Amino acid sequence: MILKTKDITMQFGGVTAVFKLNIDINDGEIVALIGPNGAGKTTAFNMVTGVYTPTEGKVFYTDAKGEQIDITGKLPSDIAKLGIARTFQNIRLFKDLTVYENVLIANHLHLKSDFLSATLHLPWYMNEAKQMHRNTEKLLQEVGLWEVRNEKASSLPYGQQRRLEIVRALATKPRLLLLDEPAAGMNPKETEELTEFIRQIHREYNLTIFMIEHHMDLVMEISDRIYVLEFGMTIAEGTPDEIQNNQRVIDAYLGVDEDA
Amino acid sequence: MKKRDMILTIIGIIALFGLAFFVQEEMDSYIRRIVNLCLVYAIIGLSMNLTNGFVGQFSLGQAGFMAIGAYTVGIFTVPVEYRENIFYAMPMNPAIADIELPLWAALILGGALAALFAFAIGTPVLRLRGDYLAVTTLGFSEIIRIWITNAQSITNGALGIKDIPPLNDVRYIFLVTVICFVFITLLVNSSYGRAFKAIREDEIAAEAMGINLFWHKNLAFMVSAFFAGIGGGLYGALLGTVDPKNFLFTLTYNFLLIIVLGGMGSITGSMLGAVIVTAGLEYLRFFDEPLMLFGMDIPLFRPGFRMVIFSVLLMVCVLFWRHGIMGTREFTWQKAIDFVKNPLGFIKRKGAAQ
Amino acid sequence: MEYFDAIANMSALSFAQHMVNGISLGSLYALIAIGYTMVYGILLMINFAHGDIVMMACYFAFFGITAFHIPWYFTFIITIILTAILGVLIERSAYRPLREAPKNSILISAIGASFLLENLANYLFSGRPMRFPDVPLLSQNISIGGIEIQAICLVIPVVTILSLVVLLHIVNHTKTGMAMRAVSKDYEIARVMGINIDNIISITFIIGSALAAIGAIMYGIRYPGITPMMGVMPGLKCFIAAVIGGIGNIKGAVLGGFILGLGEILIVAFFPDLSGYRDAFAFIVLIVILFYKPTGLLGEKTTEKV
Numbered sequence: 043m044i045l046k047t048k049d050i051t052m053q054f055g056g057v058t059a060v061f062k063l064n065i066d067i068n069d070g071e072i073v074a075l076i077g078p079n080g081a082g083k084t085t086a087f088n089m090v091t092g093v094y095t096p097t098e099g100k101v102f103y104t105d106a107k108g109e110q111i112d113i114t115g116k117l118p119s120d121i122a123k124l125g126i127a128r129t130f131q132n133i134r135l136f137k138d139l140t141v142y143e144n145v146l147i148a149n150h151l152h153l154k155s156d157f158l159s160a161t162l163h164l165p166w167y168m169n170e171a172k173q174m175h176r177n178t179e180k181l182l183q184e185v186g187l188w189e190v191r192n193e194k195a196s197s198l199p200y201g202q203q204r205r206l207e208i209v210r211a212l213a214t215k216p217r218l219l220l221l222d223e224p225a226a227g228m229n230p231k232e233t234e235e236l237t238e239f240i241r242q243i244h245r246e247y248n249l250t251i252f253m254i255e256h257h258m259d260l261v262m263e264i265s266d267r268i269y270v271l272e273f274g275m276t277i278a279e280g281t282p283d284e285i286q287n288n289q290r291v292i293d294a295y296l297g298v299d300e301d302a
Numbered sequence: 303m304k305k306r307d308m309i310l311t312i313i314g315i316i317a318l319f320g321l322a323f324f325v326q327e328e329m330d331s332y333i334r335r336i337v338n339l340c341l342v343y344a345i346i347g348l349s350m351n352l353t354n355g356f357v358g359q360f361s362l363g364q365a366g367f368m369a370i371g372a373y374t375v376g377i378f379t380v381p382v383e384y385r386e387n388i389f390y391a392m393p394m395n396p397a398i399a400d401i402e403l404p405l406w407a408a409l410i411l412g413g414a415l416a417a418l419f420a421f422a423i424g425t426p427v428l429r430l431r432g433d434y435l436a437v438t439t440l441g442f443s444e445i446i447r448i449w450i451t452n453a454q455s456i457t458n459g460a461l462g463i464k465d466i467p468p469l470n471d472v473r474y475i476f477l478v479t480v481i482c483f484v485f486i487t488l489l490v491n492s493s494y495g496r497a498f499k500a501i502r503e504d505e506i507a508a509e510a511m512g513i514n515l516f517w518h519k520n521l522a523f524m525v526s527a528f529f530a531g532i533g534g535g536l537y538g539a540l541l542g543t544v545d546p547k548n549f550l551f552t553l554t555y556n557f558l559l560i561i562v563l564g565g566m567g568s569i570t571g572s573m574l575g576a577v578i579v580t581a582g583l584e585y586l587r588f589f590d591e592p593l594m595l596f597g598m599d600i601p602l603f604r605p606g607f608r609m610v611i612f613s614v615l616l617m618v619c620v621l622f623w624r625h626g627i628m629g630t631r632e633f634t635w636q637k638a639i640d641f642v643k644n645p646l647g648f649i650k651r652k653g654a655a656q
Numbered sequence: 657m658e659y660f661d662a663i664a665n666m667s668a669l670s671f672a673q674h675m676v677n678g679i680s681l682g683s684l685y686a687l688i689a690i691g692y693t694m695v696y697g698i699l700l701m702i703n704f705a706h707g708d709i710v711m712m713a714c715y716f717a718f719f720g721i722t723a724f725h726i727p728w729y730f731t732f733i734i735t736i737i738l739t740a741i742l743g744v745l746i747e748r749s750a751y752r753p754l755r756e757a758p759k760n761s762i763l764i765s766a767i768g769a770s771f772l773l774e775n776l777a778n779y780l781f782s783g784r785p786m787r788f789p790d791v792p793l794l795s796q797n798i799s800i801g802g803i804e805i806q807a808i809c810l811v812i813p814v815v816t817i818l819s820l821v822v823l824l825h826i827v828n829h830t831k832t833g834m835a836m837r838a839v840s841k842d843y844e845i846a847r848v849m850g851i852n853i854d855n856i857i858s859i860t861f862i863i864g865s866a867l868a869a870i871g872a873i874m875y876g877i878r879y880p881g882i883t884p885m886m887g888v889m890p891g892l893k894c895f896i897a898a899v900i901g902g903i904g905n906i907k908g909a910v911l912g913g914f915i916l917g918l919g920e921i922l923i924v925a926f927f928p929d930l931s932g933y934r935d936a937f938a939f940i941v942l943i944v945i946l947f948y949k950p951t952g953l954l955g956e957k958t959t960e961k962v
Contacts, residue, residue, distance in 0.1 A: 091510060122512035130510075136503035138630065147500045150493050151512025157521055160492040161485065171493060214512055360760050362767075426943045433702045433763055434946065437895055441939035444889075452932040551888075555771055562764060606779035613775045617768035621753055624761050 043104060044069050044218050044250050045090065045126075050099035050114075052085050052274075059085040060274040062099065067218070069104075072244060072251045074261045076285075077271035078294060083254045084131055086271070087220055090252075091128050092118035106217060123151050127216035129207045131223045131254075137196040141187055141206055142178060144195050148213035149174040178213065184246070185209050185239075201232045205239065212247060219243075221253035225260055233257050237264060262286065270294065307635045315480060322476040335540075336584050337472055341479045342536045344576035347560035348486050348569060349529035355566035355630075356490055357522045358502030359428065360436045364557050366443030367416040367527040368534025369450060369549035374412030375535040376463035376544040377456065378403040384465050388458060395455040405469065409478070409535040416531025417524040419446070428519045443551050451546045462545030469539035478536060482529050487569055489525065498522055502567070556583070559616045563626050571628030586611055673803045674925040675918075680809040680878065682917025683816035687871035688894040689901070689909035690823065691743075691864030697840040697904035698860050701759065704766035705746050707891015708773035709865050713739040713872035714788065714882045715781055721789045728791050736869040743865025744858050752854070770891075777884035785883045788876035795877055808877045815874065819867055820910060827906065832859060840904060893938040900945050902955025911953060916941065 045067040052060040060082040067073050075083050088094045090101055095115035103113045105124060113121055136144050153160070153174075155167035163171075182188045187209060190198060195206060204224055211219055224240070225233045237260050244251055244264075255261050261268065262282040270278040270285060272294045278285055285291055325337050346364055353361045382402050385394050393399070403411065427438045450457045457463070469475070489495050497518050500508040509515050538544045556579060564575025589607040619626065640647075688710055695703040716738050720731030750769040754762045794808045827833035838846040839856050847853050875890070876882060894909075897916045901908025916938050924931045945952065 093506070093510075117514065118506075118509040119512050119514040122510055128510050130507065134504045134507035134510075136500050136507065138503060139499060143496060143499075147496045147508075147513075148511045150497045150500075153493050155493075157489075157492075157494050160494050161489040163488060163492065167492070174493065210511065354760075358760070360763060426947050429950075430946060432759060434899065436763060437702060437892060437899075438939065438942060441892060441896075441942070444892075445933075445936045445939060448933060448936055552771065552774075555767065558764065558767065566760070604779070606775065606783070609775040610772070610779050613768055613772035617750060617765060617772060620761055620764045620768060621750070624754075624757060 043067065045104075045252065046102040046110075047086075047090065048100045048102065050086070050089050050096040050101060052082070052089055052094055053097045058274055060089070060096075060271075063271070063274075063276060065269055065276075067250060067252055070248075070250055071266045072240075072253070072264050074265040074268045075252065075254045075271060076256070076258075076261060076268060077277075081271040082274040083271055084222055085274075087128065087222055087254065090121075091126060091220060092116050092121040103218070119151070122214055122216075125215070125217040126220065127211035127214045127218075128220035129204075129211055129222055129224060131226065133203050133207055135195040135203060135207055135210070137194070139195060140192050141195055141198065142182065142191040144206060144210050145182060145187075145213045146174060146178045148210045149177055151214055181209060181213055185212075185243075201228060201235070204228070204236070208239070208243070212243060216249065218250045218252065221251065221255075223254050223256060225255060225257045228257075233260055236260070240264060310635045319473070319476065319480075322472045326472040331470070334470060334472055336581060338470070338475050338540055339584075340577050340580040341472075341475045342533050342540060343556065343560060343580045344573050345479055345482045345533035345536070346530050347557045347564070347572040347576045348482060349526045349533060350554075350557045351561045351564075351566065351569065351572045352486060352490075352498075352529075353522050353526045355561055355568070355572075356495065356502060357498040357519060358432075359519055359523070360432050361439040361523065361526070362436050362551065362554050362558070363420075363423075363439035363443045363527070364530050365549045365551050365553040366439075366446035367420065367530035368537060368553065369443075369446050369544075369546075370416040370419060371409070371412035371531030371534030371536075372538030372541075372544045372549070373450060373457055373463070374415055374531070375405065375408045375538045376466050378408040378411065379405055379467055379539070380463060380465055381467070388461075388464055389455070391459070391461060392454045394458075398456065405467070405535075405539060409532050412535040413528040413531035416534070417528040420524045420527030421520065424520045424523045428516060428523060440551050440554070443549075443554065447546050447549055447551075450549075457546075460546060462543055462548075464543045466539055466542050466544065468542040469536065475536055475540075478532065482532065483569070483573070486525075486529070490569065494518070494521070499567075555613075555616065559612070559619070561626075562616065562619050565626035565628035565630060567630035568626075568628035568632055570633035571626060571631075574627055583608070583612065669802055670925075672801075673805070674921055676803070676805050676809050678918035678921035679914070680812040680917075681921055682914035683812045684871050684875050684878070684913075685890070685894050685897050685917045686910040686913030687816055687819060687867050687874075688890060689897040689913045690820075690906055691868045692895045693898040693901070693903055693906060693909040694836075694860050694864050696898065698836065698843075698857060699751065699755075699762075701751070701762050702766060702895060703746075703751075703864075704763070704891075705750075705769040705773055706864070706868060707887035707889075707894070708770050708777075709739060709743055709746070709887070710868050710872040710875065710890060711777060711882070711884065711887030712742055712773060713869040714876045714886065715777060716869075717873050717876060718786060718788055718882060721791075728789075732873050735873060736866050739869035739872070740862045740865045743861040743868070747857060747861045752857075774884050774888070781884065783884055785881045788880035788882055790880075791877055806878065808874060812874050812878070815870060816910075819870060820906075823863065823867070823906065826863070832856070836860060889935055893935075896938045896942045899942060900952055902952030905952070905954045908952055908954035 043066055045065070047063055047065045049062045049064060050060060051058065051062055063086055075086065077083055085094065089096045100112055100114045102110050103124060103126065104110050111124065113124065136147065153170055155170055159167045182191055187206060190202065195203065198206060208221065208224065225236050228236060240251065241264060243249060265282055267279065267281060268285045269276055270291050277290045277294060278288045325334060346368060350364050353359045377398060378401060380388065382400055385399060423442050427435060430438065451460050453459070497508070497513045500511065500513055501515060501518060505515055541548065560575035560579045561572055563578060564571030586608040589603055589611060590605045592603055688706065691706050692703060695701065713735055716735040717731055720726045720734055721728055726734065746769050750765045751762060754765055794811060796807050797804050798807050827836060835851045835856050838849065838851055839853060893916055894913065897912030898909040900915060901910070901912030919941065920934055920937050923937055924934055
């Protein structure tokens with residue numbers, strides 16, 4: 043098990059956004075988190091990645107050595123260093139920097155040289171820097187962004203920006219990748235390409251993927267398991283088949299009259 | 303960097319060094335003073351651009367860091383035998399009364415003290431949102447001044463420190479400027495510099511990419527303070543006397559104009575901005591003198607007019623020309639070569655690109 | 657030890673004296689802080705020029721009485737009107753063009769506006785300090801129960817409370833006030849709902865600047881030395897007061913103003929050795945508050961949307 047949340051709860055003032063959420067993700071799985079808007083999905087992501095500290099509950103992560111670490115309330119940067127990377131619902135690229143720089147920056151977290159050696163470009167830093175450039179070049183070629191490497195991130199078409207954000211996350215060498223609505227705003231063709239892309243990176247980079255998504259065809263096609271959230275609580279969990287036939291899920295999505 | 307560019311840069315610096323020698327040997331003291339001031343302002347402008355332009359953290363503490371540097375130079379380079387006369391109101395604190403340092407050592411010490419102070423205030427302050435940071439750094443720069451005014455036995459209080467061995471060597475100041483320029487250029491082009499830019503672009507994304515916001519902001523803040531301290535030290539040595547009134551927070555606005563005009567996030571822009579602003583401010587002194595035209599006294603020209611123009615310039619710049627001369631771009635040799643080869647084509651392409 | 661002796665020796669009378677001074681200074685800070693908090697609530701920017709608007713108001717009143725010989729009560733009304741116009745002018749020329757620009761640009765523009773006002777005042781009125789004219793009744797000292805106080809010290813808190821009551825009524829019980837609250841809650845949605853944002857922002861600047869003018873007049877009577885730079889320190893402190901109370905919250909600004917005003921006076925009273933550091937007090941309180949309660953004493957918890 044790579045990620046485990048135990049009864050995590052998030053309250054904002056008097057509003058409970060997420061209540062006692064328990065999620066287990068196994069190594070190598072693709073797990074989806076679905077649910078109506080405002081169900082608390084992104085809040086759950088934010089608790090896992092350290093943007094919010096859960097009001098209650100714990101988040102555990104198992105690192106490459108098999109050691110279970112309590113990451114509740116750790117800094118986002120420390121969590122990223124442990125091997126959890128993410129994308130954002132409303133794309134957050136480094137807009138004025140180039141595609142290449144966006145990806146290169148994501149290598150910084152593994153830099154060992156201190157700031158003075160880096161500034162003075164001392165040999166051991168230069169070695170590390172060369173490696174960072176090589177990694178970036180290799181990654182960009184593998185994911186098909188090599189041609190646009192010198193473009194400004196903000197000048198890419200929408201679909202490419204989404205892809206770049208995933209690639210930037212990949213550059214941090216994560217073991218667990220969190221995707222927040224990667225297909226938002228995409229047409230069917232783009233969604234299909236993205237599905238293929240997620241499959242590709244899942245296979246090639248030895249990843250576990252945890253994603254929030256509204257496009258049901260994408261979710262049903264690639265997920266091993268699905269969690270369904272409504273009003274901050276899990277209402278169902280299971281394989282795509284099980285979820286598709288679950289009465290509560292159908293009700294939540296079709297909206298049943300509460301009084302009926 | 304390409305080999306050609308490296309060679310051209312080195313040649314350029316050597317040529318400028320030659321120019322510095324020329325100014326030192328051949329020019330009158332007025333020109334020398336302006337050139338020196340340009341260089342010192344370039345150092346401090348660069349230091350401010352590091353935090354404000356590259357990391358996107360709006361800090362207004364430059365005058366305070368300068369004061370630390372300038373007073374360190376003032377306190378430790380004044381010959382011991384003069385000190386009794388200078389500190390006539392209250393004798394100098396015996397712990398430092400007999401310590402005399404050469405200028406270079408005092409400069410480094412001043413920079414280090416400024417960096418230390420930056421670290422101390424950065425710890426609480428850099429957690430704040432952008433505009434709170436502006437107010438608190440401005441406040442701390444004033445607190446430094448208040449402390450200087452009150453710490454009679456160390457700083458001689460409101461009387462200031464006179465008889466600082468004057469520094470009027472263009473070459474010396476030029477050398478320090480080059481060191482500062484090279485250091486900050488290398489820093490900005492290192493992995494740390496890229497992390498700074500990432501923070502400027504999007505703090506939340508930068509953090510998610512494993513960049514520790516607090517540590518990186520603090521680092522930039524300290525480096526910035528260090529060079530502002532060095533620049534302040536040179537400034538003090540240049541003036542030959544330091545006084546708390548030299549370091550009012552409005553001094554910081556000079557550097558704000560420099561980086562806005564040159565382009566926030568452009569090193570060469572800051573250098574350019576420093577030269578334009580410093581030389582411009584000198585030239586504008588003309589507006590503070592009464593002017594007689596055709597036997598009539600033009601009432602517009604009297605003390606204070608220069609600063610009115612200065613503040614209007616700052617506003618015009620940010621209102622109509624937000625990206626300044628360079629934006630976040632840098633001067634590159636390639637562009638210069640393109641320009642020399644085909645000036646018209648270069649301008650056309652530049653126009654089309656915008 | 658000597659500090660404790662000093663406190664012990666301080667008579668009830670002089671303590672009352674300090675309290676009166678502190679409350680009147682706190683009231684002044686509160687009035688000015690309201691302007692910061694309202695603008696921040698709506699535009700999410702520090703109106704750096706607000707302190708200099710206070711300074712300009714002092715000069716308006718000064719010239720009205722001394723140069724134009726307008727009766728003081730008329731002068732005060734004209735001052736309030738002129739200052740409100742000045743506030744709106746600054747918003748129109750320096751802030752409105754940059755509303756869609758990055759926040760740092762607006763901040764620089766605000767600094768520029770502040771610096772321009774200071775330099776203009778210096779150029780037009782000279783840097784020499786001028787003495788705010790004495791106002792009949794208000795400037796006189798009166799003696800109550802053995803303590804000598806300037807009459808204005810009694811007027812200041814009353815005027816502040818009255819202004820606050822009127823302001824809270826406007827904000828909470830009028831259509832304009834409702835629109836203001838809507839804009840500060842969510843700018844975009846308010847715009848979509850058909851609220852004229854430009855008007856609301858202008859009204860905010862009118863109210864903020866008018867309160868600043870009222871504060872400035874009383875400040876001038878209480879502390880009669882006026883200079884082009886006089887607005888800077890009170891301005892910074894009042895912004896801090898607004899932050900301490902919880903930026904965007906009017907009651908919070910008043911609370912913050914009182915904390916700073918009283919604190920400043922009492923520190924100087926109890927620890928005369930520290931009087932040189934009087935201006936540093938506000939900044940230290942700011943750091944402490946932001947460290948423990950970043951949204952201020954009465955501020956709502958906000959989290960950036962990720």
